[in-house]
Amino acid sequence: MQEFITALFFVFAGLFPVVNPVGGAPLFLELTPGNSDPYRAKLAAGIARYSFLLLLGSFFAGAYVLEFFGLTLPIVRIGGGLVVAFFGWNLLQSPDAPSATTKPRAFSPGEVFYPLTMPLTVGPGEISVAITLGSRRPHWSAYTDLAIVIGGSVAGLLAIAVSIYVCYRYAERLTGYLGEGGTHALVRLSAFIMLCIGIGIIWEGYSALEPLAR
16 A cells, blocks of 8 residues: 555656646636636546546656657657747737637537647646656566556556646636736736746757767
């Protein structure tokens, strides 16, 4: 039981600050203006499900996928960082629109995956962290029961998905006390931070590749 809890907290603590569903909540509201609360709950469930599957695949198979295509984490960071920076820039430049006068928008399953799940919720930074955490699997042989450790890791990923659902499901309540002006300001700040994160991810990837190119 102790090994299960250790694995759960190891995965959750490693991913939660990077995923940061609390910071993503106002951006989720910005992308879903005019939609009803039940529909946002449905979207939140879909995003949480896609996020779990994406993180699960990255955790257990990400390193093998990169090896198969001859890619490295720095290359993934540069490509993914460009996507995040572009997405953040678009949000930063989008006009403010009162939600009361905005028509509800229906999102297709593809749109729930992109852009609501990736890169808004799980981007290259989160995927890189998941792959890095999963790469510790060779050390798992030190545990007495490998199945328990794997179960704890999956439970940690589920806990991340649940936190995403809760924060997005109640995003309007989380930002409601700020008022419309405060929410728009928070959205712009979050978009700027996302732009900076994208540039930072690009720089990290370049810094790792540049010595190899000499």
